[in-house]
Amino acid sequence: EPEVTQTPSHQVTQMGQEVILRCVPISNHLYFYWYRQILGQKVEFLVSFYNNEISEKSEIFDDQFSVERPDGSNFTLKIRSTKLEDSAMYFCASSKGRPEAFFGQGTRLTVV
């Protein structure tokens, strides 16, 4: 069964460093999303991406964040100058336009 894959599964970075989280959405999907989940908290929407551009973003998704679809298969989330409070599980999701969004296994980001 097709699935959304995310790498790495765990990333540890020093405060102030830049990180890139990578996602490979399901191949025939058109809509891509990034969510984050601080440990034990709810899932929070960051950004949605369609037709090679951001279609919606939340208040959390400020200038520190950017997304890219560099090669037609990967979908990346870049976090510049990471802060301690950026530590969370970051989930990538994709959908075909149908209601069901498929989530990846997540990347646990730890900022130290």
Added chain:
Amino acid sequence: GQQVMQIPQYQHVQEGEDFTTYCNSSTTLSNIQWYKQRPGGHPVFLIQLVKSGEVKKQKRLTFQFGEAKKNSSLHITATQTTDVGTYFCAGRRQAGTALIFGKGTTLSVSS
């Protein structure tokens, strides 16, 4: 901004008992989805409700969408240990916009 509230935050039941989680939105929703997240896992889509007053069933799970499209519930009949996890509701203001998740209800089941 739009908020989606979910209660209870935690629920422990004995195996075989029923379980219900409730979701309320501060604004009318276009649709609502339910997800299940096992401990250490990722959210897995369960269902979407679109119509006012809609009721859908999946085996022992019953999902309802309120008449005003501002609240929803998930009811599990005769819980099993495999039902353990956190159940999230997630709503959209308009079709195609971002999902706003509730804080989830974490269900634990003892046998």
